[in-house]
Amino acid sequence: MSPGRVVVVGGGIAGLTTAALLARGGALVTLVERHDQLGGRTATLSLDGFRFDTGPSWYFMPEVFEHAFALLGERIEDHVELERLDPAYRLFPEPVDGGPSQPFDVVADPEANWATFEAREPGAGEAVRRYTQDSTRAYRTALESFLYTTFARPDRLLSLDLARQAGTLAGLLTRTLADKVAATVTDPVLRQVLGYHAVFLGSSPYRVPALYSLMSHLDLVDGVRFPRGGMYTVIQALERIARAQGVEVRTGADVATIEVDDASPSLRHPRRSGQARGVRLTDGTFLPADVVVSAADRHHTETVLLGAHRDLPESWWEDRGPGISSLLVMAGVRGALPELAHHSLFFTRDWPGNFEDILGTGRSTPPEDLRIPEAASMYVSRTTATDPDAAPPGHENLFVLVPFPADPALGGRDREVVERHADRYLDQVGAWAGIPGLRERVVTRRVVAPADFARDFSAWRGSALGMEHTLAQSAMFRPGDASSRVPNVLHVGGGTIPGVGLPMCLISAELVVKRMLGETSSRPLPAPLRPGYLAAARPRGVWSESVG
Incomplete structure (x- = not known):
């Protein structure tokens, strides 16, 4: 039998990786991307001689990147040059007297960090050391038991080791990250060091479960890396690999609808209402498919692309949290900025009020x-x-990310308003970091607001990352990657399991492969995947139902 046809909607890191993996499996894959550039939020902007990463900029969980490339028969080090950052980042607490902040660095050496924390609060060095040991255990448990599963067979998550951790896991799920941090240190800035990761989850430490303390393993133990040339070098590498695997890439191709033929329920699919036959582009072009994988915004996919065959109607979304959006300021600055590290974090004193806003x-x-x-x-x-x-x-480049309300009206008709906000936040950076006249040194800039996320990515309520990771929106409670109404439609990216962020999007691509294979384990697939692997595994999963 000839290989089946797959259309992947969206050329961000999740869609691009999915396309490459399925093409390696023997599928005839067409990837369609509405923009002229691949990458989605992980894009690059060239502006008056400056280069900016326009989205994710923290390279965490390197083993996830390595494994994704290994599945494709590649070594990431052959494509991306990583540099470990030291300092990992610089912290600027809000000044107490109107002058500049008193910053301090989190460095690559954990022992030096424990000493820094001890100097701020007696006993904090040892307390944070123990905290990160717990974080490392939680991180390993997540990798081995939760992140690489489709939750198609929850019973397969159970293991003797997991059973032994049941009490600990219950505690991590029933209280917030802020609660766990507050039981560890009292210094407000150290609490922020242990809790800021919640923003990467589209939320706040007062709303995400304590399980996400695992993220402190990433920066305080594992360290922070940066791909020389920018985060977009990862996208460029994946594009090269996808094309080499045989993916047909169509940019400037916006999808209007996933076309679905009516179909009756079955014993295996009791909620089935249809069978996807392909996608229709806004220019009228029809692309037939045996399987459609949507890497587009999940709300947009459900409420627009799938129409009457949606799993999650508009009413479902009314009781869900979109998480934060962002105001982004990309500024080219004249002169040197040694006051700022590669990564710098600015923390207000009223952190709870800031998140409540x-x-x-x-x-x-x-x-x-x-x-x-x-x-x-x-x-x-x-x-x-x-x-x-x-x-x-x-000159230097600055990328400023201000957590912002998820309101698609912000930055729409009121561009001058968000530009004034950008002015104020640049002034805040200059004042806190002790950089006189920072805004006056800006020679070029671009501002991105929630309205831009809504327009460019069809993002739900103009959110920047996707559905926030509260307990009710994490792990098995997050929307799954397979449509129950249209079984040959799968989802990938930040709107499905395991969640938001580049590593999670890479894992979500592997979960699509698991769905295609009918693989229900909680462990990563063996690497590399054998070329043509889908044809040999058709009797087991979505693939067999679509093209068998």
Whole structure:
């Protein structure tokens, strides 16, 4: 039998990796991307001689990247040059007297960090050391038991080792990350060091479960890396590999709908209402498919692309939290900026109030009840600290990310309003970091607001990352990667399991392969995948039902 046809909707890291993996398996894969550039949120912007990564900029969980490339028969080190950052990042607490902040660094040496923390709070060095030991155990448990499973067979998650950890896991799931951190240290800035990762989950430490303390393993134990040339070098590598595997890549190809023929329920698919036959582009082109994989925003896929055959109607989303959005400021700056590290974090004193402003108090606070913070906790990246080629000689680049309310109206008709916010936040960076006249030194800039996320990525409520990781929206409670209404439609990316962020998106691509194979284990697939592996495994999974 000839290999089946797959259409992958969306050319971000999840869609691109999925396309490459399925093409290696023998499928005839067409990847369609609405923009002229692949990468989705992980894009690159060239502006007046400056180069910016426009999205993710922290390279965490290197073993996940290595494994994804290994599945494709590649070594990531042959494509991407990684550099370990030291310092890993610099912290700027809110000044108490109106002057500059008193920053300190988190460095590559854990022992040096414990000493720094001890100096801020007696006993904190040993307390954080123990905390990170727990974080490492939680991280390993997540890798071995939760992240690489489709949850198609929850019983296969059970193991003797997991049973032994039942009490610990219960504690990690029933209290918040903020609660766990508060039981570890009392210094407010150290609490922020242990809790800021929640922003990477689209949420706050007061809303995500304590299980996500595992993320402290990533920066305080494993360290922070950076791919020379920028995060987009990972996308470029995956594009080369996908094309070499035989993927047909179509950019400038926007999908209007996933076309579905009506189909009756069956014993195996009691909720089935249809069978996808392909996708229709906005220009009228029809691309037939045996399997459709959507890497588009999950809300957009459900409520627009699937139409009447959606799993998650609009009413389902009304009680869910979209998480944070962001105001992004990409600025080219004249002169050197040694005051800032490659990664810098700015923390306000009223952290709970800051998060309440942008997230509200409930699971799904209406946009009109959210507020833009005056002084913001924010993240600033100066990649020219590591990669000077990202700016013209005598200049530096800055990427400022301000957590913002998920309100698609922000930055729509009121561009001048978000530009004024950008001015204020640049002034805040300059004041706290002790950089006189920072804004006046900006020679070019680009501002991205929630309205841009809504327009460019059809992002639900203009969110920046995707559905936040509260307990009710994590692991098996997160929307799965297989449609129950249209069994040959699968989902990949931040809107499905295991969650948001580049490593999670890479894992979600592997979970699509597991669905195709009918593989229900909780462990990563053996690498490399054998070329043509899908044809040999058709009797077991989605693949057999679609093309068998």
